[in-house]
Amino acid sequence: MTRQERALRTRRMILEAAAEMFNELGYDATTISGLIDRIQLTRGGLYFHFTSKEELARGVLEEAISLDGFVPQAFKLQEWADLALLLAHRLPREPVLSAGIRLSVDIKAREMFGTRWPDWTEMGNEILTEAKDRGELLPHVDPCETARLFVGAWTGVHLLTEVLPDGDLSKEVSGLLALVLPNVACAGVLAKLDTSPYRAERLLVAAGVPQPS
Structure with a gap:
């Protein structure tokens, strides 16, 4: 696995863990410290990808439009x-x-x-x-x-x-x-x-x- 592939996988893991916390706790109760504890990543490792809870929320919303599985149809x-x-x-x-x-x-x-x-x-x-x-x-x-x-x-x-x-x-x-x-x-x-x-x-x-x- 290349360094870029590892970075993409880590970013996705962080985003999914943050999404799980937003779902379970809501935005206000979700914390960076709680996320770090959950994913067992250093603060520096997290900040390499997302510098704040606000940036994590924006990352989630950026992916809220997804067309996986969608294909053109006759109608x-x-x-x-x-x-x-x-x-x-x-x-x-x-x-x-x-x-x-x-x-x-x-x-x-x-x-x-x-x-x-x-x-x-x-x-x-x-x-x-x-x-x-x-x-x-x-x-x-x-x-x-x-x-x-x-x-x-x-x-x-x-x-x-x-x-x-x-x-x-x-x-x-x-x-x-x-x-x-x-x-x-x-x-x-x-x-x-x-x-x-x-x-x-x-x-x-x-x-x-x-x-x-």
């Missing part, structure tokens, strides 16, 4: 659904992704760093706008409004699922899509969309993306 609405399903499958398994949402709902962290919700909304808006241009959407559907409301609904479903006994985010988001899509998709397109809670796992396997346990 843009399928791509839109795939984004929602892929994130639902990956988020409980990837601390950095879940910490991005945790920081976004933390008032203090949100005031300091903002959120990636506008980026997800814009991505959805671009896909839905193209879907409308292709005739996949019902005439009354506003792509921007739909993208914004869906990001809000997806986030709410995630937060609720966390406190449900045996909550399964993939199944809940699949259910959300089953409610939303009939109100936005043309009938001929709707019948051809796959919103199974297992679709994301199949996409990731087909793309050769390593699957966390």
Whole structure:
């Protein structure tokens, strides 16, 4: 392993450990000292990669937009659904992704760093706008409004699922899509969309993306 590879691996290990602490403790209660104890790294070794807790939070948020497993589809609405399903499958398994949402709902962290919700909304808006241009959407559907409301609904479903006994985010988001899509998709397109809670796992396997346990 080269020095650069070791440095990248160490940086990733630090970021994932910090993300786990943000998830468990929240932003305010997470400390550099606690992180050093957890990962058994010297303070100098940590500061080589991240000089502060604020920089760690920004590093987490930088990775909150991830398209692993996403591939173009025949229908843009399928791509839109795939984004929602892929994130639902990956988020409980990837601390950095879940910490991005945790920081976004933390008032203090949100005031300091903002959120990636506008980026997800814009991505959805671009896909839905193209879907409308292709005739996949019902005439009354506003792509921007739909993208914004869906990001809000997806986030709410995630937060609720966390406190449900045996909550399964993939199944809940699949259910959300089953409610939303009939109100936005043309009938001929709707019948051809796959919103199974297992679709994301199949996409990731087909793309050769390593699957966390």
